[in-house]
Amino acid sequence: MEETFTLQKSSFGQSGRVTVTFAQGELQHEDALLSHRYGRADDRDVLLKTALSPAGAKVLRREAEVYDRIGGRQASAGRMIGFQAAQSPVRLMVARRGVPVSRCEPAPRLDGVELGRAARDLFGALAFLADLGFAHRAVSADTVFWDGRRVELHGFGHVEPLGPPEALAGSALGTPTGLPVSDVPDVRAAAHLLLRLATGSSGGGAPAALVAILAEVDADLAQALEPALHATGGRDVSPGEIKDRLWRSRPKPPPPERFPEDRHDPAAPPRQPPPAQVPPQAMRAETGPRSAVRDRRLAAEDDGRAEFRELRRRQRKFRQSRRIAAEPPRVQAQAGTVTPPRTARSPATDGTSPGAASGALLFLLLGVLAVALIVSAVLLVR
Numbered sequence: 388m389e390e391t392f393t394l395q396k397s398s399f400g401q402s403g404r405v406t407v408t409f410a411q412g413e414l415q416h417e418d419a420l421l422s423h424r425y426g427r428a429d430d431r432d433v434l435l436k437t438a439l440s441p442a443g444a445k446v447l448r449r450e451a452e453v454y455d456r457i458g459g460r461q462a463s464a465g466r467m468i469g470f471q472a473a474q475s476p477v478r479l480m481v482a483r484r485g486v487p488v489s490r491c492e493p494a495p496r497l498d499g500v501e502l503g504r505a506a507r508d509l510f511g512a513l514a515f516l517a518d519l520g521f522a523h524r525a526v527s528a529d530t531v532f533w534d535g536r537r538v539e540l541h542g543f544g545h546v547e548p549l550g551p552p553e554a555l556a557g558s559a560l561g562t563p564t565g566l567p568v569s570d571v572p573d574v575r576a577a578a579h580l581l582l583r584l585a586t587g588s589s590g591g592g593a594p595a596a597l598v599a600i601l602a603e604v605d606a607d608l609a610q611a612l613e614p615a616l617h618a619t620g621g622r623d624v625s626p627g628e629i630k631d632r633l634w635r636s637r638p639k640p641p642p643p644e645r646f647p648e649d650r651h652d653p654a655a656p657p658r659q660p661p662p663a664q665v666p667p668q669a670m671r672a673e674t675g676p677r678s679a680v681r682d683r684r685l686a687a688e689d690d691g692r693a694e695f696r697e698l699r700r701r702q703r704k705f706r707q708s709r710r711i712a713a714e715p716p717r718v719q720a721q722a723g724t725v726t727p728p729r730t731a732r733s734p735a736t737d738g739t740s741p742g743a744a745s746g747a748l749l750f751l752l753l754g755v756l757a758v759a760l761i762v763s764a765v766l767l768v769r
Contacts, residue, residue, distance in 0.1 A: 388408070388409050388410075388411070389406055389407070389408050389409075390406070390407050390409065391404055391405070391406045391407075392404070392405050392407065392435075392469070392471060392478065392480070393405075393471065394468070394469025394470060394471050394478070394480060395469055395470045395471065395472070395473070403469070405428055405429075405468065405469055405480065406428060407426045407427070407428045407433060407435060407480070408426050408427050408428070409424060409425075409426040410426070410427075413425050413426060414486055414490060416490075417439065419439070419440065419442075419443075420438070420439060420440060420442055420443035420446055421436045421437065421438060421439060421443045421446065421447070422436070422437045422439055423435075423436055424437075425483070425486065428468065428480070429468075431482055432482065432483050432484065432485075433468060433480055433481065433482055433483060434480070434481050434482075434483045434541070435478060435479075435480050436450075436478065436479045436480075436481075437476050437477070437478050438476050438477040438478070439476070442564060442565060442566060443477070444472075444476075444477040445544075445559070445562065445564045445565075446544030446545065446564055446566070447470075447472075447477050447478070447479045447544060448472060448477070448559040449543070449544045449545075449546065449559045449560055449562075449564065450479060450542075450543045450544035451467060451470040451472070451479055451559070452558060452559045452560050453516075453521065453543035453544075453546055453560070454466070454467035454481065454543065455467065456519055457515070457516075457519070460515070461511070461512055461515040461516075463508040463509065463511055463512040463537070463538065463539055463540060464512040464515065464516070464539070464540050464543075465481050465482060465483060465539055465540065465541050466481060466482045467479070467480070467481050467482075468480040468481060468482055481541070483532055483539065483541070484532055484534040484537060484539045485532045485533045485534030485535065485537075485539065486532060486533070486534075487528060487529050487530070487531065487532055487533075487541075488528040488529075488531050488532070488533050488538075488580065488583065488584065489527075489528035489529050491533055493587075494583075494587040494588070495533055495535075495584055495587070496584075496585070496586070496587045497584045497585055497604075498604070499604050499605035499608065501536075502581060502584060502585050502604055502605060502608060503605060503608050503633070503636075503637070504536075504537065505533075505537070505538045505581060505584055506577075506581050506608060506611075506612065506633050507630070507633050507634065508537055508538045508539070509526075509531065509538050509540060509577050509580070509581070510574070510577060510626050510629045510630040510633060511630055512539075512540040513526070513540070513573050513574070513577060513626035513630075514625070514626040514627040514629075514630045516540075516543075516546070516626075517549065517625060517626050517627060518627070520548055520549050520550050521546040521547065521548055521549060521560075522546065522547050522549055522573055523540070523542075523543070523545070523546055523573050524545045524546060524547050524568055524569055524573065525542045525544075525545040525569065526540070526573050526576035526577050526580060527542075527576065527580065528580060528583060528589070529542065530542030531580055533584070538584075544564070545564070545566065545568070546560070547568065548560060548561075572615075572618045572619070572623070572624070573626060574614075574615040574618050574624050574625070574626055574629050575615055575616060575618040575619075577615065577626075577629075578597075578612045578615040578616045578629075579591075579597075579616075581601075581612065582597055582600065582601060585600070585601065585604045586600065594613075594616040594617045597616050598612075598613050598616055607636040608633070608636060610632075610636065611629065611632040611633045611635070611636040612629065612632075612633075614628070614629065614632070615629050
């Protein structure tokens with residue numbers, strides 16, 4: 388079954404329509420103030436609260452203002468989706484994880500790890516609320532939700548300001564609801580709820596006995612929660628103090644396993660260097676059989692040689708094309724395709740070759756020179 392509501396957004400500045408789906412047989416319950424229906428909207432679990440009386444309307448207005456102040460900054464305190472106050476009945480829709488602890492079937496029984504996580508979530512939400520200046524005043528199995536892994540705090544309609552109420556004059560938080568207020572401190576109510584999550588029952592007892600019960604589950608957790616179990620109206624213990632004690636009591640992680648130091652121990656595995664200290668040569672080493680590695684290397688070398696030969700061939704072809712373009716065109720012979728040699732000097736007119744004429748002229752000059760030398764020598768002798 389689907390129902391659509393027009394709700395004011397959590398920013399108190401816009402309105403929008405929200406479609407909620409309620410499955411057949413889905414959990415729902417009501418009391419003198421409010422009705423509670425559990426469904427889904429926008430693919431998340433939601434809780435729709437509807438006021439059944441004027442007092443219930445006051446509670447929802449206070450709760451909406453607290454959610455607006457939280458602003459989704461605390462993961463263990465829920466988140467408001469929308470609020471309807473302009474028309475009757477007053478409605479509030481919030482996102483949720485799980486269902487109230489009082490509605491869980493079977494009752495949860497948490498171990499030490501789960502209980503410690505639940506304690507940190509619960510006291511973290513109470514400390515965040517105290518930092519905003521408020522006390523919850525309604526911590527119980529009806530206002531703490533459990534989803535099988537984490538807890539979530541709800542029910543902020545009964546909050547009380549820790550400071551003077553005059554500072555909240557004019558807001559829903561400054562208007563008393565007229566409902567009775569519990570005198571049990573939030574820290575003690577939260578510690579009792581954790582005991583219920585540990586044992587599955589809501590039995591009471593003296594603080595010392597309750598600490599002993601918690602110690603059977605987790606001794607460190609019991610020591611951290613001991614001041615909360617002893618808290619009274621006259622002995623204030625802040626949620627922030629318990630929160631700090633819980634975080635200090637968190638179990639330390641186990642130390643890392645050490646390698647055996649005896650290198651001669653046959654059972655000791657060889658120590659390997661961490662990844663950051665592996666030599667670069669080892670990081671680049673090729674894997675596989677030696678024959679396969681050799682074949683890959685030879686194939687790579689052959690590819691390199693073939694590529695080099697192809698580059699050389701292209702280079703020769705390019706150079707040849709440049710040389711042919713630079714040379715003048717050659718005259719083709721009429722008788723064939725053979726190009727004749729360069730043109731020789733034309734022969735002399737007397738039929739002798741130019742080379743023979745040059746030799747005769749040189750011989751004549753030598754003879755004239757010899758005659759001149761002989762005549763000179765004869766004249767010198769006389």
